[in-house]
Amino acid sequence: MLNDLPYLSAGEGPPLVVLLYTPQAANPKGPARWSTMRLVRPFTKHFTVYVVNRPPGLPPVTMMTDLAAVYARAIATTFEGPVHVLAISTGGSIALQLAADHPDLVDRLVLAGTACTLGPAGKRAQRAYIERARHGKRPSAALAEIVTESTIGRVLLKGLLWLSDGGHEDYTDAVTVLNAEDGFDLRGRLHDIKAATLLIHGGKDLVYPLDLARQTVEGVPDARLVVYPGRSHNGTFTDKRFAPDALAFLTDS
Incomplete structure (x- = not known):
């Protein structure tokens, strides 16, 4: 456990905290674990990757700010100084809130298939x-x-x-996490994010439409957008360009 949070770790080097959405508040098992580790494997050559999950039993009234605070405590008590964060989909919503509420804890942020709020x-x-x-x-x-x-x-x-x-x-x-994301809208707080940010997005993402991805990048002071034309929400993270693009940004000194 990482400050009482379930997590998986692999690799060597500086820490890279990975935030994903999983139905259960526990480490993934079986095929889900295999696909998770396959996703992060390219990053383990450069970083010690920590795939960190939420604690079980969060109150039903939990908001995105509460979720961000949970991860903020784990990062602050586990690592020395700010960390790089890689976050996907709903994990990206949490990471955006984390970077806005706790800018001292995130120094570089890669987002994929997410935005400052959900689309219709x-x-x-x-x-x-x-x-x-x-x-x-x-x-x-x-x-x-x-x-x-x-x-x-x-x-x-x-x-x-x-x-x-x-x-x-x-x-x-x-349900608790998705309820929190349902009320999530960071459009008025994007300027509070100080981390250098890269958002990788699919041109045909139906969950977070491209116009919301553009709004997100325009609102964060040091952010840029990479679009994979024709790619769906899930197709963004499985695209062969994803890991190289994310790594180039994370390792750029």
């Missing part, structure tokens, strides 16, 4: 996820809308996502 489709899908979870239904099928624009693709994906939930998971912690 992202909000709609996440609210549907929350409602399904609250009614005891497998919730992930609600996310098909933000994965593809294809009608046939959504029908097929809903079935696959429904199966992926397994039927025995507790999604209470996931």
Whole structure:
């Protein structure tokens, strides 16, 4: 545990804190763990990577500022000085809040597939996820809308996502985090972020539309945007350019 937070670590070198979204407030297991470590493996050649998760059992009224404070305490008590942060999707929302509220803790920030607030489709899908979870239904099928624009693709994906939930998971912690992101809007606070920032974004991201990514970069004093045309939300992080682009920024002295 990293200041009571579950985490995975690998690699050698200065710390790189990675923030991702996971349905459970625990280290990923099985295929999810494999895909997580595959994502961060290129970074382990330059950094000691810490994939840090939230603690279980957060109060249902938790806001994004509360989540950022949880990670801020872990960073402040574990590392000497500010750290580099790599954050994806909902993890990026948390990282933006962290960098705005605790600018002394983040010295370089790479974001992917995220923005200063959710787009309309992202909000709609996440609210549907929350409602399904609250009614005891497998919730992930609600996310098909933000994965593809294809009608046939959504029908097929809903079935696959429904199966992926397994039927025995507790999604209470996931609902808490998604509720926090539902109320997240940092457009009035972006100027408080002092870290050098890179946002890598897909041109066809349905969760956080490209115009919101542009607003985010325009609001952060030292930020730039890299767009992968034609890439979806998930396609951004799996693109072969992602790790090299992020590493070039993180290791640029």
